[in-house]
Amino acid sequence: MEQRQFGSTKHEVAVIGQGTWQIEGRDRGGAVSAWRRGLDLGMTHIDTAEMYGTAEEVVAEAIAGRRDEVFLVSKVLPQNASRSRTIAACEQSLARLKTDRLDSYLLHWRGQHPLEETIATFDQLQREGKILSWGVSNFDVPDLEAAWKIADKGRLACNQVLYHLSERAIEHGVLSWCEKHGVAVVAYSPFGHGRFPGPRTTGGSVLQKIAAAHNATARQVTLRFLVRRPLLFAIPKASSPEHSAENAGSGELHLTEAELAQIDEAFPLGPRPRELPML
Numbered sequence: 001m002e003q004r005q006f007g008s009t010k011h012e013v014a015v016i017g018q019g020t021w022q023i024e025g026r027d028r029g030g031a032v033s034a035w036r037r038g039l040d041l042g043m044t045h046i047d048t049a050e051m052y053g054t055a056e057e058v059v060a061e062a063i064a065g066r067r068d069e070v071f072l073v074s075k076v077l078p079q080n081a082s083r084s085r086t087i088a089a090c091e092q093s094l095a096r097l098k099t100d101r102l103d104s105y106l107l108h109w110r111g112q113h114p115l116e117e118t119i120a121t122f123d124q125l126q127r128e129g130k131i132l133s134w135g136v137s138n139f140d141v142p143d144l145e146a147a148w149k150i151a152d153k154g155r156l157a158c159n160q161v162l163y164h165l166s167e168r169a170i171e172h173g174v175l176s177w178c179e180k181h182g183v184a185v186v187a188y189s190p191f192g193h194g195r196f197p198g199p200r201t202t203g204g205s206v207l208q209k210i211a212a213a214h215n216a217t218a219r220q221v222t223l224r225f226l227v228r229r230p231l232l233f234a235i236p237k238a239s240s241p242e243h244s245a246e247n248a249g250s251g252e253l254h255l256t257e258a259e260l261a262q263i264d265e266a267f268p269l270g271p272r273p274r275e276l277p278m279l
């Protein structure tokens with residue numbers, strides 16, 4: 001599995017990681033085996049959040065005895081992003097995850113609490129060793145600018161954003177802003193949150209053709225396209241070991257410039273939306 005420097009941090013992180021949203025009511029053992037298989041295959045970046053119900057507890061099971069292998073990310077909800085509640089939320093996440101530290105802690109989206117307060121609290125948590133870096137999620141360029149002005153240089157590690165073949169809005173400005181400032185961009189819902197282009201669609205057939213040339217799958221080609229630039233990472237969610245193995249298989253795939261151009265053409269960028277889309 002290819003690893004890359006995670007933005008301005010010193011961490012080398014797997015380009016393809018693992019999401020953990022919406023496992024409520026599903027087979028918990030299945031998720032644990034899926035994520036463990038993912039870890040075995042190098043998908044050591046695990047993304048979770050206090051919002052994801054019992055997911056943090058299931059992650060704790062999956063990473064038991066393997067904490068040091070994992071780049072573990074969780075998120076605080078915006079309504080909890082005051083000083084005291086961020087500290088409490090972080091400590092509760094650590095307890096559910098059965099760990100003493102998060103590799104990165106993110107503000108899930110921008111809310112009403114002043115960013116100055118949230119960022120100062122992230123800095124405090126980092127000084128205390130409870131988090132090793134911090135970032136944001138669902139931040140458009142004006143939000144990123146605001147965070148950049150408040151934070152000391154190089155402190156903002158990442159922006160986790162909606163990015164898949166049919167939703168490339170970050171390419172209108174967020175991606176280039178992050179590249180200019182050395183901030184990692186983590187693509188969430190890289191398979192369109194379950195709406196992946198079928199083989200009979202025009203775009204799907206392009207993916208199939210490229211996949212066949214590499215003895216790969218359309219999903220592997222998709223993940224590779226989404227991490228085609230040096231600061232990009234992706235975190236697909238899988239709940240079976242087979243799906244995890246397929247996703248991990250993209251970690252070493254190399255697409256040619258011509259293939260990237262074909263995908264780019266098959267899934268055009270689209271007009272700039274008024275607001276950055278999010279799920």
Ligand code: NAP
Nearest residue numbers: 019020021188189190191192193194236237238239243246
């Ligand atoms: P996604 O990863 O785009 O898609 C998940 C769906 O794809 C599931 O139905 C999964 O099925 C299926 N899938 C995965 N691998 C597959 C494979 N190899 N073959 C066939 N189907 C496959 O959607 P997502 O869960 O929305 O996004 C990924 C992660 O991003 C989340 O879990 C979460 O950690 C994060 N996220 C963050 C935010 C945010 O606001 N920051 C928002 C949304 C998501 P199975 O489950 O059956 O394997």
